[in-house]
Amino acid sequence: MNSMKLFLISLLLIGFxxxxxxxxxxxxxxxxxxxxxxxxxxxxAYTTSDFHFSGNDYDFTLENVVAKxxxxxxxxxxxxxxxxxxxxxxxxxxxxxxxDKYTISIGAxxxxxxxxxxxTVKINGTIANGTSFDGTYNDSDxxxxxxxxxxxxxxxxxxxxxxVRRFDVIFGRKNFSFAANEGLGIGVLxxxxxxTLMNNARYDEFHLAxxxxxxxxxxxxxxxxxxxxxxxxxxxxxxxxDIRTTMYKSDRASQHFLFSQYNVVFGGNxxxxxxxSSEK
Numbered sequence: 097m098n099s100m101k102l103f104l105i106s107l108l109l110i111g112f113x114x115x116x117x118x119x120x121x122x123x124x125x126x127x128x129x130x131x132x133x134x135x136x137x138x139x140x141a142y143t144t145s146d147f148h149f150s151g152n153d154y155d156f157t158l159e160n161v162v163a164k165x166x167x168x169x170x171x172x173x174x175x176x177x178x179x180x181x182x183x184x185x186x187x188x189x190x191x192x193x194x195x196d197k198y199t200i201s202i203g204a205x206x207x208x209x210x211x212x213x214x215x216t217v218k219i220n221g222t223i224a225n226g227t228s229f230d231g232t233y234n235d236s237d238x239x240x241x242x243x244x245x246x247x248x249x250x251x252x253x254x255x256x257x258x259x260v261r262r263f264d265v266i267f268g269r270k271n272f273s274f275a276a277n278e279g280l281g282i283g284v285l286x287x288x289x290x291x292t293l294m295n296n297a298r299y300d301e302f303h304l305a306x307x308x309x310x311x312x313x314x315x316x317x318x319x320x321x322x323x324x325x326x327x328x329x330x331x332x333x334x335x336x337x338d339i340r341t342t343m344y345k346s347d348r349a350s351q352h353f354l355f356s357q358y359n360v361v362f363g364g365n366x367x368x369x370x371x372x373s374s375e376k
C-alpha cells in the first residue's frame with residue numbers, strides 16, 4: 097500500500113471516529129469567534145474529459161482527453177517572494193468559527209490544467225474553416241498536435257469557493273492540539289485559459305466559465321493555539337460550459353471532469369478584539 101492510499105484511509109477513519117474521540121478530550125481550545133487564515137500548495141489530478149468546441153465554422157467534440165497539473169519546481173525565491181507567490185499551484189483561505197466545532201470560509205484553489213500534447217483521441221463533428229483539418233468526423237482518430245490544439249488552464253484553473261467544515265479535536269493539551277476537519281464546498285471557476293485552436297491566434301484571458309462542488313478531509317496540528325500545519329485531501333466536480341477559446345466571442349468550448357487535490361497548508365488563528373474588550 098503506497099503512502100497516499102494510507103494517508104487517505106487515515107483521513108477517512110479519523111473523520112468517522114473523531115466525533116467519538118472528541119467526547120473523550122477535555123478541549124481547552126474554545127474557538128467560537130476566532131478567525132483563521134492559511135496559505136499552502138497543492139498537487140492535483142483530473143479524470144479524462146470530453147471537450148466540445150463550437151464556432152461559426154466548426155462544431156466538434158474530442159473524447160476522453162487526458163490532462164495533468166503543472167506544479168512549479170521548488171525554489172525559495174519562487175515560492176516565498178511576494179512577486180512570485182501566485183505562480184505555483186496554491187491554496188488561500190480565510191474563515192470564521194461560528195461555533196466551537198464549525199467554520200465557514202472563502203478560498204481560492206489555484207490549480208493548473210494542462211492537456212497532454214500529441215495524444216490521440218476520438219473526434220466527432222465538422223470543421224469548415226479553411227484549414228487542413230476541414231472535414232466531417234465520425235468517431236475518427238486525431239492527434240493533439242500543436243498546430244491543431246493547445247489547451248491549458250495554467251493561470252490557472254481557479255476554483256473560487258465557499259466551504260463549511262466541522263472541526264473535531266482528537267488530542268488536546270495547553271500548547272498543542274491534533275484535530276480532523278471535514279466539509280463541503282461550492283464555487284465558481286474563473287480560469288485564464290491558454291488556447292491555440294487551429295489557425296486562430298493564442299487567447300489567454302480570465303473568464304467566468306462555470307461552477308464546481310467539492311468535499312474535503314484534513315488533519316490539523318495546532319501549536320500554542322495560534323499556528324497550525326494542515327494536510328488536506330479535496331475532491332470534487334467541475335463543470336465549465338462557457339470557456340473562451342479565441343478573441344471571437346462566438347468561439348466557445350465546454351468540458352466537465354472530476355478532480356482531486358493533495359494540499360499542505362500553513363496558517364494562523366486570531367481573534368478581532370471587540371470594542372468592549374479593548375476598553376477593559
